[in-house]
Amino acid sequence: MYSRNIKQILPNHKIRYFILISMIILSSLEAREIKFFDIHFAVITKNSNITIEQLKNEVNILNKYFVNENRKKIVQFRFKSASLCNDIKDSKCSFVKLGDTTLNYNSDDWASVFNACADAKVRDKKAINFYIYDSYSKNRGFKDITGHGKRNSNRPYILIDKDRINHTIQSPEEHEMGHAFGLGHTCEPNAKRNSNTNIMASSARCNGSGGLRNIGFNKQQVNTILKYSKKIMQRFR
Ligand SMILES: [Zn+2]
Secondary structure (H helix, E strand, O other): HHHHHHHHHHHHHHHHHHHHHHHHHHHHHHHHOOOEEEEEEEEOOOOOOOHHHHHHHOOOOOOOOEEEEEOOEEEEEEEEEEEEEHHHHOOOOHHHHHHHOOOOHHHHHHHHHHOOOOOOOOOOOOEEEEEEOOOEEEEOOOOOOEEEEOOOOOOOEEEEOOOOOOOOOOOOOHHHHHHHHHOOOOOOOOOOOEEEEEEEOOOOEEEEOOOOOOOOHHHHHHHHHHHHHHHHHHOOO
């Protein structure tokens, strides 16, 4: 029925062929369209001399390693802006104080403090916020280097310890950004410290080590990232 109508409207088969090919090319371009996410950085620890150039390099790291199992990009990141420690030391946002806190990390409490922040230098509502902080734990004190990432109802942010930047052990940038796009941990029970593991592998509540976290996101994880990337993008508009 459809083809008969097309034949009636466009009797020239070359034109029909041209339109069909154009539609195939357009739909494949749409399928490959990769979303860009802006990143705003804020250095909320006083114990770091990190530079803007180093922060920009964090974006390069994400663009290189936030990939699927075939090393193909899923989304792209771009540097938008950055606040160094001095720029925000007098901010009214309590989130800044969490950068050097000795209080235990609590995911929901920290998110409440983040969501209450109205200072655009600390929290950019139209970007993924990337914080450099100094992690603290009772056992390791400020030698602790734990990172965090939270989707936060599609207002995502990540926290990377100052000693973890520049893609140090266990791929912190892409792992925490995985959390920001809605991913949980994978458990790889037999993994050793030097095992090849998924980006989201973790020893938390798991017998294995997190390993190297050098294997890209699997199909299911990619689908989750794409699902939330749409919602996050809508939230940024
Ligand atoms: Zn994690």
